[in-house]
Amino acid sequence: MVTMVGNESSINDLVTNLIYLEHDAIAAYESCIERLDSPELSSQIARFREDHLQHLQVLNxxxxxxxxxxxTEGDMKQMLTTGKIALADLMGDAAILKAMKTNEDDTVTAYERAARHRDAIPKSRAFFEKALHDEERHRAWMDSTADRL
Structure with a gap:
């Protein structure tokens, strides 16, 4: 799924869409935690979920x-983010992490764009860059861990 988040013309719309994106991501993380067979993997995913909860708090x-x-909740994209996790569950933990990695691709793109948004003030730009760093870290872990499984 290719996100358009970050292309909004106003900061208000950007923040609103990032909130939707975070709600969708949190739902995907919760689905992932429930479906992973490995308690160690679930524990790491739960820590990443905490980052998303913190992002949501700042965005609110x-x-x-x-x-x-x-x-106060996700949008229709939530069905896509959680649906691909459910489908990947049929193929095991590596497939679940690969599906989660594709969700992270969207959050990375969204925060890259947000950090460059013309209406972002220094405080919001600093948060967008921190969130971007978190998302890149999540994505890299999911990709490398799935490759090792």
Missing amino acids: EMAREIGTEAP
Whole structure:
């Protein structure tokens, strides 16, 4: 799935769409945690999920600061992010991590774009860059771990 998040013309729309993206990611992480056979892998995924919860908290605060109503749940993309995890479950932990890695591809792209958004102030840009670093770390771990399984 290719995301368009980060291409919004206003910071309000950007923050709203990042909140949707985080809700979708959290749902995918929860699905992943439930489906992985390895407790060690589930534990690491749970730690990554905490990063997403923290991102959501910051984005919700951003929304309040700019006067935008924050979504309280994911959007239709959530079915795609969790659905590919369910399908991958048929093939084992490596396939689940590869499916999660494709979800991370979208979050990396979204935060790369957000960090360059013309309306991002230094404080929001710093958060977007931190979130980008988190997402790149998640994606790299998922990719290398799936390759070792």
